[in-house]
Amino acid sequence: MTAVLGPSVFGLDPLYVGGVGLAEVLITLLKVGVAFAILLVAVMLMIWFERKLISDMQNRIGPNLAGPFGIFQTLADGIKLFFKEDLVPEQSDRLVFKLAPYLSLVPAFLVFAVVPVGGDFSGGNGRVSLFGHETFLQVSDPPVGILLVLAMSSVAVYGVMLAGWSSGSKYPLLASVRASAQMVSYEAALGLSLAAVLLKSGSLSTHNIVAEQSVWNWNLWVTWVVPMVIFLIAATAELNRPPFDLVEAEQELVGGFHTEYSSLRFALFFLAEFMNTITMSAIIVTLFLGGPNGPDFTTVGWLSGLLWFFIKLMLFLFAFVWLRATLPRFRYDQLMDLGWKLLIPLSLGWLLVLASYDVAGDRGWNRAAAVIVMLAIMAALAGLLALALRAARQRRELDPQGGFA
């Protein structure tokens, strides 16, 4: 079979190099099943973690009745949602209304497939042995790797957009128009800050990106911090999490794009939202913090990678909850200003600065001088942009009715 399709169709995993037989298929199925189960349980724990942490930050107790520390609260909520009446509004577009939750959920699952969760990258090339077969600890390592993340986050827009539209109700529609504009805008910043990582790693494959960051060579400092900050902000907006949760601003939009949803379909949206939080944190860890990389502090080779990955993941999950507990929601024009006028120009400029450093190295120029010259050019351009923005604002103040006719 590999002779017909070529190994790259299945990705770059060493598992498929020697041909695909029953054992390879079973191992792949096992990896898919484990990833699926882990994600579901992780969502359950994440919801509990978020509620507990927020209540701590707000001096409340939070869920404390279902199980020890209220850890089964999510399970109870899930069962309640499952048995609620399933409503399909009369004005809705029935087919699209039923399709939309799955368009949110499926991309959330798929993104996790490219995340390398473990493996020894310090000397073992990230391979682990499963039942005597060498493989990577990730479901799949496609040659487009990280682009799959961008593709899936652009598909996820459809879930939100169509849910709002198909409800046949005005507030969900407003929310979905907002949401899709927000997600499409921030995808640009997300992609541009990603480009900085790709420039340094020289590969799209998530496994190679992690392997490039072996032990301490993390992209966080290889790309000089800024791309990660941009990626984190853009990811928060992409996830529609506070302070960018304009999609479900209760004061303005009743419930947001899922106002008309109830029962299991509502649960699916919730599942997708929390799953996206987890997978996006995992992606940030993979791109900027070296994934499972870190000094080996256990005697078992594969355990250290998993632990490092988990620790870094928890860091970001905590940060996302922290943001939600402390920051008020952005106004919509502030959101768009931040995305288009700050994050996109900054990530583009930073990419050029990083590229000038590389080019100077290739040509044998003085690297520091090249970077300083580039930064000066960028500062001049930023000054021009600021001037243009100021002129536009003054003009708007002179003529508040002007602008779009």
Added chain:
Amino acid sequence: METAVFIVCAAIVLAGALGVVLARNPVHAALSLVGTLFGMAVLFLNLEAHFLAAVQIIVYAGAIVVLFLFVIMLLGVDRLEDLSVEPITGQRVLAGIVGLGTFGLAVAFLVTSDIGLPGQEALTGPITDQYSNLRQIADVLFTDYVYAFEATAALLTISVVGAVVMSRRIARADQAQEAPESQEAARDD
């Protein structure tokens, strides 16, 4: 295996294309277009053009059709079309004739030409290295076709700027002086 994937994807692409033309609701038509684009992406994967497949999803499905949907929702044209009236007389018959003619021309070209069916020959040569899909495209794009590439980029930028300028009412100096008063008048209302 390749053939099986091709047959399934071709069916999806055709079904989506038919949906675009036949769906009475513009949103359903746009969704069918997404289905077609996904089928195309899998066809690209089948040809080991991974990067093209990813870009197909990111750019076409992720940005362009989202913009279509955006416009459909903003303009409020998302209702069923009344198909009983024909806006331009004879339009449907003409469309059928032109469509069939184009299809006939394409088939005739494929049958008679001696340069082979599309896909048999690649302009840039076969993919030799499984890892360098992206590198090959970048090599060609930034060496042989760099002027065309930059010109396209400039064209797109100009068209964006043009669209913004066209959609704005240019405030003249005398209007700008009057503006604060008109705002107050609006507030009185």
